[in-house]
Amino acid sequence: MDIAGREEAVAIEAAAGGDAAAFGRLVERYQEAAFRAAYLIVRDAGEAEDVVQEAFVRAYRQLHTFRLGEPFRPWLLRIVQNQALNTVRSRNRRRGLFGRVAFFAPRSGEGPHAEVAAAGEAEQVLAAIAELSPDDRAILHLRYFLELPEREIAAAIGRPPGTVKSRLHRAGERLRNVIERKYPHLRERGDG
């Protein structure tokens, strides 16, 4: 364990014992990764901020379940991703409900498909990933957009490290299906 790793372990142990200041150091260290993980899912900076704040609070209250010696970042990102997915589900429920009840004026502007069509390649890839299952989304985000090493990806998805490559491969195949159906112009750029 390097110096940073030892400092982190000390901070986690202190925070688990109720030292909020020690937890504050963990917040500073991981807020960027947490914010990006949330943003990839909710795609709104304000919502991502709320998600991360709530996720840190939950992490603090669940620190007693964290196993010292394990990497902290994937454990935290798992909480962040779950919180972000809950936010998206809640948002979708609201959209469904209010579409039916219609007692609020419809939002102005064009729909999400028009927005996606006008977006760049990265935005379209993220839109395609958003149509995958939460597990597939998580592993692609962790690998490509948050650039976690294989060991941490395994910890974040709660699977043995040896399964990460095969899971990535299967997620890639399912991404291919989405792209072929909805974003065929990306297809020729997707192989390899």
Add this chain to the structure above:
Amino acid sequence: MDEVMFGHDLLERASASVQFPATPQLRTRVLAKIAAPPVREMERWRARALPALATATIVLAAASGVTLAVPSSRSAVADFFGIEGSKIEILPTPAGGLTPTPFPTPSEIDPNAVASSLEKAALAAGFEPALPRDEDPERVYTVQYGNSTALILRYDNFDLWEIRTDGSFDGTFGKGGGPGSTIRDLNVNGLPARWVAGGPHFVRYIDAQGNIDESTERIVGRDTLIWRTEFALYRMETTLLLADAVGVAEALP
């Protein structure tokens, strides 16, 4: 990690070009939030301090068709059931020969309510209100109940009342059913809820000592959904159908 898979290069390019917003500095806000006592501790405190509420739930039988008693007999509550922070009173049917006082005209809002802005109301109440679909309400009111401030958010089809229950709030809201009233036991996000429908009913605030605050009494002309979460007690007075009212409740952030 270099296994060739579909989309590898595409994902690498997307990763390199995706634009993330600036990361907010969260340390201060997170530490402020975790400094507050956990809700479960507060709930345990409430459970110790308010044993009467814990024993107050009585299964309602034949809730429909109860007759509203005269106002002066409202203290003679025969039976009630409810959820913590809100009880529904089933008043005794007047003895033969007595005529119940006619229902007063329903009033739209608590007579003590004060119009406010969303920001000022949130400051007064000490919490950020949950907004349906994150839409600002048409109007906002605050009402003081004991040491707590309730928010009333007025939308087109409903008034949404919100009051935090993890702080100083230690009273209850009583409701009485009138002729034709029905009270339905249901769930909102898995937590107990009540739907009072079928006719006007009255509502009033009762403090922790059981004293009725008569200044808060009013007749509600619309159907009402009452539910609570871990943090708050909600009441929605609405013209929506039950399923849609529950949908609004369950979708609150």
